[in-house]
Structure formats: structure tokens, C-alpha cells
Amino acid sequence: MTTPYSRRSFLTGVVATGLVSAGATFLLPGGRTRSKSLDGRPRLCTGTDLTGARAAVIGMWNEAHPDATVDLHEVPGGSRAERDAMVERIRNGAVDIVNLDIVDIREFAKEGYLQQVRLPTRTYFPAVEQVHRVAPDAERYWAVPFNSDVGMLFSRVTAGLELRRPLLPQVIRRDARGVARFVGQLLPDTENDTEAFVVNVLEHALSTDAGILAADGTVSDDPGRWQDALAPLRNAVLHNDVVRARNEEDTRNLFEAGLTHMRNWPARYRGLRHQVDLLPLPAGILGGQSLALVANAANVETSLEFIRFATSEAAQRVTAAHGLAPALTHAYDDPLLLQAMPHLGRVQRALEQAVPRPTHRRYRAFAGAVRRHVLPFLGQPDGRLTGAFTDEITNTLDPGRR
Template structure:
């Protein structure tokens, strides 16, 4: 299916239709993390075919979200890159630190949460980074009997089934620093399922300790009673789910790799994810880089990315009949993105995430674990509006 959709989209992606473009020169250098879907390679391949004198040179760095961020900073400082493919949580930091510069684009219609996370100013058409794909946390369910989709789903699945067997797996047992982000996303989604105000739609975090204790109490109880299975990351979660569990929390891109059909259900407050292309402030190949970013984030390119399993950020791409016929689950992804909650859009977000792991992990996993005022005090200092 993806092969057919990519072939169909190629005509619209190539500048001038099927003809090559000789108007650009220079080789944009793109630093990005690993992409297991093949979407990025497909889009870059189309660009390079159409622009033989401005081919994108790919610098792929492995290691997970934090390692990718650190590698990008190093390459920017060394003048070795023109474009970076940022995790959405790093856009604010890179902008504030002067690593990237704003981009102006023709009017585009993004999901509200996506728009707010990337824009320089409301309604300006100016962005610090441009979404290559979006993402949102969702519930994968092999068995939906007994689930009330009108109510928050996570509290319903973190209980054992009628046989007394754990049935849910999520990214709740970080092992390395690169497992921090999956853990934080899961913690926020579980907290939001109990208290929707713990993180608002502008990414502001509640600072009341009792609210946090109450919001995480059902998850703590489930972990203490071994009612859930805890995985380190998205890959391990998928493997455990495939081994026989009935529910997991994961990103939509994991759907295509599953060996059996499952339901993909929107969380009322799934955490917003995604990767976005940004122009490096000291880029050597500015014109070609800007043209590639506009090309790679267009509606046609997002259709190609969707064909490989990624979630588009532009709303109208979800109305494409060919995509919906091949991937009807995109309707659920669209619904989830319409309700998605962004993580704090703050230059010190990574410090906030580290604080969540440092304080919340022992609270959830240790019998005598406590969530104290040190946690909320650290949230206040880390997410200080004065350093936003």
C-alpha cells in the first residue's frame, strides 16, 4: 500500500511535476535521528531526484531523543549542519539559544496544539521549526470488550483482567537517560487521565503537590500490585504486547509493524509528539535548505510520510481518500491529535523531564516511595516563566 501511495504522490512532490529542477545548488546537510519507517528516506529521495545539484546530505545520529539533541547541538556549534530534525520538545530551547532561525511559510492549517508548539507569534505564519510529522500517544487494544470509550481509558486498563492477569504495558521503567522521555510522556498521560488540569493545553504544569499525588495514585497502586507490565521504551513495549498482552500505550507509527489487527483508540489527553525541520542559524546552504524544508513539510510530502505510518501534522491530509482507504485508523489518529496536550514549551524542558523521572520513578515503584514538595519546588524553578 505504501509503495502505491508514494508512487502516486511523487508527481505532486517533484517541483514542476516530473521534471528535474536545475535552479538550485549547494548540498543541504541534514542532521536527524534514526527513522525506522522509511518515510524520511522516501521524501529525501524524491528531493534528490528532482534536485541533482542540491542533494540533501544525511547525517543520521542514533541513540534516542536525548542523544540526538546533544549530537545536533555539537554539529551546529561546529558549523557542520544546515538543517536539524528536532524532537518537538527541543524547539523552544534551540530557538532561545539561537541555534535556529525563524522560517516564514504560506498559510498552513495545523492542529491547534501543533501550531502553538512551533509558531513564533500567533497568526504570523512564522515558525521556529516546521513539522515533518506529528505524533500523539494512543491506546492499542487487542480486546475492547468492557472498555467505555466515553471515559478515560488508561484507568480502565491498568487493572488485571477477570483471570487476574496483567494486561497493560507502557513505557514505565526507564533504564537509561534516553528512556527518560518515554517515561515522562507516560506519566503525564496517566496523570491527565485522572486530573485533566495537571497539564493544560498551553503546556502549563500544575504546581500543587496534592494534585500530583492524587493524579498518580491509581498508577502507583497498579505498579505496587503488579497489575501492569513496565517496559523501558516503545520497542520493548511493542514486543511485550505482541507476546500476548491485550493493551499498550504507544505512538501510531508502531501500528504498521504489528503482526495482528488491533484497535487504535484515542486518549482523551494524549501527549503531543513529532519531529520538525529547522534551519540552523549559521547554515551555509540557506536557499537550498529553505526550499527543502518547504518541500519536505508540504501536504504532498506528509501524504508520503503517512503512507509509511507517520502521523501528518496538517489537518486536511487526513481527508485524503486514498490514505483513509489504505489506513482507516488515521481517523482515530486525527481525533487524538485534535485533543492532544503539548508538553511544556520551555527552553528548560529537558530539566523538567529529568525532575519528573528523579522524583516520580521512586514514588511509583518503591513501597515506601513518597512524592514530596521537593518535586513541585523543582517544577516551579525549572519552568520559571522568566526564562521561558
């Protein structure tokens, strides 16, 4: 049996079942991992991972480095709970590596929680590069992408869609039968739902006004411009033309129940019961998680080796096979990966035009302000966005405190 055939068979099995064993070495160049003597067990703090990608990569590392296996601390509860647990463990000297949500990189860097990581030459998507690199001309990174992510439109029915025009305004209208057909994360219930709501709001605003959020993270300070940008979404909410879900999982369940369009992340594609097209948004919001070396790490050399291994192109093939979006552009050149997962080409196009959220140490305060002001604006007939909204978000994102 030839190696290409083995890799193809393995990929097919992973895509179908989500299971990875030691056979994951078929995704590595030459079909083998290489080991070298290392001391110390890297202590990794991370959120939960429903895809199995992280466990697969850690398993590959542990198999090749039995004397330097990863000591994993997994935090349930969502993005905010993960961030808080990581801060506590860093302050207590109880962690070497944190698997950061992309929105927390700037805060952790500015607070002095992270060490810079120097990498061999790698090619990331422009938006990914911008968020992670210490400086535009440096080879040093505050955190190294484990996986990327980008908001996309899932569609069972593409007839009638003009694919060269913004998609969201087209699908937030009822169908010919007068039935709502779109579901997104538009009804936050808890603090952990805030981020899902904010990225949806930003994508809808960008679909109407591409300048509402600039590539450098600058947001418009004109409340009238925000009202106009969100007017199509607001009209759809007020007329019950859309279905509003709390989070990504609820959105997927409602979509599976019979709706024809949803906004979600690519990882939700695997396992859908029906044939679905995955369509790039002209300005999908960039997401992802990244591995960072903490400033007071006890196992620096081993932790750096693990970070480089877990974020390499070979490891990104494994994460892709589990449904996550690779951050390295070269991962999308693997013909066997594309054969097993043809939708990766559309994920690639979405990442090429993705828009990062404001890269600011107080990003979470910005997100809270968006929720407080925009949620009532969308749902109340007399709701308005005033100068209080734009003053708060622009003050929160003060460039002097970036």
C-alpha cells in the same frame, strides 16, 4: 491505467511493504515533482528513522534536484544523543538543517541556534501550531513539522471499555483471569528512556486530572494533586497489575507476546501481526519531529526549499504511508490515504485533543526531575511526592526563562 488507480495501488504497496521508490510521485498532485535550479547541498542532521519515511522524502527531493542533493548526517542513540550532536554541529558550522524532537524547539530557538522560517498558509492542529509558531499572530515558525505524533491506546480487546471515559484507568487493572493486560513505557533504564517514561506519566496523570498540565504548559505546584492524579497508576504498579517496559520497542514486543493493551505512538501500528484497534486518549501527549533552519546555515535558499518540500502536504502523504502521523490537517482529507489506512481517522481525533509538553527551554531538566521523583514514588510502598518535587519542576519551568 488511471492516476487514481495508480495512487491507490501504490499506497497499498507502501502500507504493506514500507518500500518507496521513484513511484512515490503518485502521491504528489498530478503524479509529478517539479524541479528548479538550485545551488548547494543542504546538510541535514537527524536521528535514525526506522519507518523509511524520511529516506523516501529525501529520495524524492534528490531525484528532482540532482544538483542539490541532501547531505545526510544520521545520529544513532536516541533523543538526547541526537540533541547533543545537533548542538555540536551547529556550533561547528557543519549543518544547515536539523530534524528536531519537538521538545527541543524552544531551547534551540532561545539559544539562537535557529532562523525563523516564513511559510505559505498552512493549517496545523492547534497544539502543533502552538509549539512551532514564533508568535500567535505571525506566519513565522521556529521549526516546521515533518511529522506529528500523539500517545494512543492500542487494544486487541475493546469489549468492556467505556470509550467515552478516560481509557488508561480502565486498562491498568488485571483481567477477569487475574492477568495483567497493559504495557507502557514505565521502567526507564537509561537517560534515553526518560522521555518515554515522562510522557507516560503525564498521560496517566491527565487521565485522572485534566488540569495537572495546562494547555499553555503550566504544571500544577500542588504535590497532593500530583499524588492523587497518579494514584491509579501507582496502585497498579505496586500490585503488579501492569507490565513495565523501558521504551517503545520493548513495549511493542511485550504487546505482541500476548498482552491486550499498550500505550504507544501511531508509527508502531504498522506491521503488528494481529488485528488491533487504535484508540484516541482524551489527552494524549503531543510528539513529533520538525525541520529547522540553523542560524549559521551556509546553504540558506536551498535548505529553505527542501524544508518547504519535505513538510508539504504532498510529502506528508508519503510519511503517512510509512506510518507517521501528518501534522497538516488537510493530509487527513485524502480519500485514498484513508482507504488504505483507515486508522488515520482515529489518529486525527487524537491530535485534535493532544496536549503539548511544557514549551520551555529547560524542558529536558523538567523531564529529569519528573523521572527522579516519580519513579521511586510509583515503585516504593512508602513513596511520596513532596514539595521538593513540585518546587523543582515549577522552578525549572520558570516563566521568566521560558
